[in-house]
Amino acid sequence: MARTITSIPLQDGFRCPGEFETKAGCWLGWPERTDVWRNGGKPAQKVWVAIASAIARSEPVTVCASAGQYANARAMLPSQVRVLEMTVNDAWFRDTGPAWLLNEQGEVRGVDFQFNAYGGLDSGIYFPWDRDEQIAHKILEVENTDRYCAPIIAEMGGIQCDGEGTVITTEQCLLNTNRNAHLGKEAVTQHLLDYLGASKVIWLPRGCKFDETDGHIDDLACFVRPGEVVLQWTDDPEDPQHEIYQEAYDILSSTTDARGRRLKIHKMQAPAALIWTEAEAAGLDHGDAALSRVAGTRICASYINYYVGNNVVVVPEFGDPNDLPAQQLLADLFPQHQIIGIPNTREILLGGGNIACITSPQYAGSRRQP
Amino acid sequence: MARTITSIPLQDGFRCPGEFETKAGCWLGWPERTDVWRNGGKPAQKVWVAIASAIARSEPVTVCASAGQYANARAMLPSQVRVLEMTVNDAWFRDTGPAWLLNEQGEVRGVDFQFNAYGGLDSGIYFPWDRDEQIAHKILEVENTDRYCAPIIAEMGGIQCDGEGTVITTEQCLLNTNRNAHLGKEAVTQHLLDYLGASKVIWLPRGCKFDETDGHIDDLACFVRPGEVVLQWTDDPEDPQHEIYQEAYDILSSTTDARGRRLKIHKMQAPAALIWTEAEAAGLDHGDAALSRVAGTRICASYINYYVGNNVVVVPEFGDPNDLPAQQLLADLFPQHQIIGIPNTREILLGGGNIACITSPQYAGSRRQP
Numbered sequence: 109m110a111r112t113i114t115s116i117p118l119q120d121g122f123r124c125p126g127e128f129e130t131k132a133g134c135w136l137g138w139p140e141r142t143d144v145w146r147n148g149g150k151p152a153q154k155v156w157v158a159i160a161s162a163i164a165r166s167e168p169v170t171v172c173a174s175a176g177q178y179a180n181a182r183a184m185l186p187s188q189v190r191v192l193e194m195t196v197n198d199a200w201f202r203d204t205g206p207a208w209l210l211n212e213q214g215e216v217r218g219v220d221f222q223f224n225a226y227g228g229l230d231s232g233i234y235f236p237w238d239r240d241e242q243i244a245h246k247i248l249e250v251e252n253t254d255r256y257c258a259p260i261i262a263e264m265g266g267i268q269c270d271g272e273g274t275v276i277t278t279e280q281c282l283l284n285t286n287r288n289a290h291l292g293k294e295a296v297t298q299h300l301l302d303y304l305g306a307s308k309v310i311w312l313p314r315g316c317k318f319d320e321t322d323g324h325i326d327d328l329a330c331f332v333r334p335g336e337v338v339l340q341w342t343d344d345p346e347d348p349q350h351e352i353y354q355e356a357y358d359i360l361s362s363t364t365d366a367r368g369r370r371l372k373i374h375k376m377q378a379p380a381a382l383i384w385t386e387a388e389a390a391g392l393d394h395g396d397a398a399l400s401r402v403a404g405t406r407i408c409a410s411y412i413n414y415y416v417g418n419n420v421v422v423v424p425e426f427g428d429p430n431d432l433p434a435q436q437l438l439a440d441l442f443p444q445h446q447i448i449g450i451p452n453t454r455e456i457l458l459g460g461g462n463i464a465c466i467t468s469p470q471y472a473g474s475r476r477q478p
Numbered sequence: 479m480a481r482t483i484t485s486i487p488l489q490d491g492f493r494c495p496g497e498f499e500t501k502a503g504c505w506l507g508w509p510e511r512t513d514v515w516r517n518g519g520k521p522a523q524k525v526w527v528a529i530a531s532a533i534a535r536s537e538p539v540t541v542c543a544s545a546g547q548y549a550n551a552r553a554m555l556p557s558q559v560r561v562l563e564m565t566v567n568d569a570w571f572r573d574t575g576p577a578w579l580l581n582e583q584g585e586v587r588g589v590d591f592q593f594n595a596y597g598g599l600d601s602g603i604y605f606p607w608d609r610d611e612q613i614a615h616k617i618l619e620v621e622n623t624d625r626y627c628a629p630i631i632a633e634m635g636g637i638q639c640d641g642e643g644t645v646i647t648t649e650q651c652l653l654n655t656n657r658n659a660h661l662g663k664e665a666v667t668q669h670l671l672d673y674l675g676a677s678k679v680i681w682l683p684r685g686c687k688f689d690e691t692d693g694h695i696d697d698l699a700c701f702v703r704p705g706e707v708v709l710q711w712t713d714d715p716e717d718p719q720h721e722i723y724q725e726a727y728d729i730l731s732s733t734t735d736a737r738g739r740r741l742k743i744h745k746m747q748a749p750a751a752l753i754w755t756e757a758e759a760a761g762l763d764h765g766d767a768a769l770s771r772v773a774g775t776r777i778c779a780s781y782i783n784y785y786v787g788n789n790v791v792v793v794p795e796f797g798d799p800n801d802l803p804a805q806q807l808l809a810d811l812f813p814q815h816q817i818i819g820i821p822n823t824r825e826i827l828l829g830g831g832n833i834a835c836i837t838s839p840q841y842a843g844s845r846r847q848p
Contacts, residue, residue, distance in 0.1 A: 109557055109558045110557065110560065111557045112557075175565035175609065178612060178616070179612070182615075182619070187479055187480065187481045187482075188479045190480065190619055190620070190622060191619055192562075192563075192616070192619065192620060193562075193563055193564050193565060193616055194563050195545035195563060195565075239545065242548060242549070245552075246548070246562070246563055249552070249560055249561055249562065250560075250562060250620070252560060
């Protein structure tokens, strides 16, 4: 049974696991809209299949496709990937899917944050976002999982948890006037603690430049285990991101986590930012329902935007000199996992995100839901 | 994993259970289209909630609603009923859902029959039916269940199984020129045996008059257990259905089932046929996408169109003098079940069917699917 419950997860003994904890499955949408995904979504769909297939080697994968794309998605994806019908505005399930929580008894519940397409009418990326608002609820319903409704606008791509009480996020995103600025930092902090079952929020001022999400953490830093973070980096002081990486490093290296530990920080050399070509921009429908991408538009690229499954790490490749060093660092950080590089994730990044952005990890409880 | 497999269920050791066997769940659609369901579907939706709620007392219920109706269906239905999104042409899940098969090891597979909205372009009830053709596949996908594709046009509302090798159906439906006449009776018989894992088909010539489905068996006769059938009946020789009931009785009482047993037949007194009123017809959109129902249109009513769950029997009420005798007979036939009458199922019947027509029973395997 999937009830909507009005108590507070923290008080109920639930917590959001770390990205590295055991998963019961992974949920994705399906790229379709022709004003976001060039050439009718076909190039992105091909990469999507590679990503879903790689994750399916590790845990059950469900792809949610529209009625119109259902047969096509079912035909393109391997049979071990489950395909469900779902109407969406776009395909960013990290941000529109639920946050999955666990308690000590291994019970699972979900958090449904408010969603406004990265800023709503104040610089949001697409309009409308009514169907995306329903995605978390629909996923929890499929899985017969109880649902909390959090009273803030937030995307899980903008939040990192260590599963032991620590949350990292950015003020640029959650305290933006287009999200929750009106509530004030103290109240937003308390809501994060309440709904993620945590005890400390580490606030970074900003995320990466050229990131359309108002500074999501998932292009900048990620817990690889409690007490250890991997951080996007460049040694080039002329790089426009340099000061942001340095600022994040300074804060993360001088704070402690919820358990009082100093954080160990692993620097990961960034790929070059991506710049839309004329040919790519010509593959888009142009209108006023989605952010306009024209030739020359820059988008932040990041290896931090990987997905870690139970026994694979699925990581973007860009044809960049830093592709292989990034995979080597992840291999060192996840010695029990197979590292799978996905070629040509430029096609996902053109839509505005990458592997982490399109995947919603469902954490595994120790017993089945009733 | 939900594969589409090309072998033959009979040869693989799978069989279609009897209606009375143990269920893992029940699937329904949601009435919406305003040229079939009067007053925007609101009266039918209210009865739908009563039916889904009654079945949910017995086994898990899933209701599939369109994107546009998702929030409304979720709000109207109790939380123990699961609501999924699905785009459909109409809501007859008995006919568009899969046939669920079991083998001796308790494994579950599904059969996806072809569907043409009760006759396709030759007197079918609505157009198009492309989304309804996808329902069985989508349901099996949700449940990670392997799928057979049967090479005939058939609806499970037109088929009765005893779970021990016997199938009852009507020539009017399955051998209709708008279904499978071109294949010939022998080939259709073999396909039924192959895909339902059976060894004998008992053919009745016709179903009830005023039934829009071309004579579905589910208004006429139903197995209550192997060797026993309940048959719609009237003692009035002037009733236009009388000769059809008599014809069915003569055949069923003179044949044997797959195991060589004579059938025990329980006669159930029919309610009066339903006649559309002016007020009801005024609540419909009129167009050319669905069968036109105008004031005076008659539709066959039947208590045979009940749903039997694991511990409830959910049966239509019409405000007819035969409502209570029908429930008493079902109480005698299912002494371990609670009999639940659903008031005002006229609202479902106005759409063209009743409780059995809108419910797809999912039979329970003895072990979970991989």
